[in-house]
Amino acid sequence: MEWGLTPRWADESFDLINARAETVREKRSFADAFERRRCLVPADGFYEWVERPDDSAGRSSGKRPYRVAFADDRPFAMAGIYERWEPPEPETTQTGLGAFGGGSEEGDDTDDSDGPVETFTIVTTEPNALVADLHHRMAVILDPDEEGTWLRGDPDEAAALLDPYPADELTAHPVSTRVNSPAVDGPELIEPVGGD
DNA sequence: CCAGACGTTGTT
């Protein structure tokens, strides 16, 4: 699936990367997905970017990403919802072009260009005490024993899970800004670096 | 009723 939920009625470029837990049940863009299409987004950490204090000369030093993870580095699931987006129907049935392209027509699910696309978004909530030092929001982390309820419980039960994960099992360490470069990937990117 | 919005780790 692609990160960035696109409501069924929206243009394909509509990209909702997060949904607020406080309003996810009411917002038109999310209500149906919350009701019927909840999912788990696996991860072993997430990043919050923090403005660093200016240096002695008063120059801004940009932002530093902090990786938030479990102290034992176990993977976890974040609460997500998903949607299926279909390209709009062609306005008029193109009469007289039936033989165009050798009759391959629609329906062959070779799905190369913009066939149906599944998109998802991650639910956010208030930060716990650890993350509050870094940012004013954080992803909803589910306990393993909550995952079944999130996926298959009724909406009231699912909604009851949308609270900040307790801080005591989590840690946060500064990492390289290269962690956000699409050109770079590797385990060294999550090694702690000098903070501030 | 119709027109326009519909979202958030963002921003002035």
Next chain:
DNA sequence: GTCTGG
């Protein structure tokens, strides 16, 4: 598609 604002 569905809700809000006017």
Next chain:
DNA sequence: CCAGACGTTGTT
């Protein structure tokens, strides 16, 4: 959100 790209009449 941030980092990095942002182009084509070319080529292997």
Next chain:
DNA sequence: GTCTGG
């Protein structure tokens, strides 16, 4: 300046 990829 703005878009894409992650």
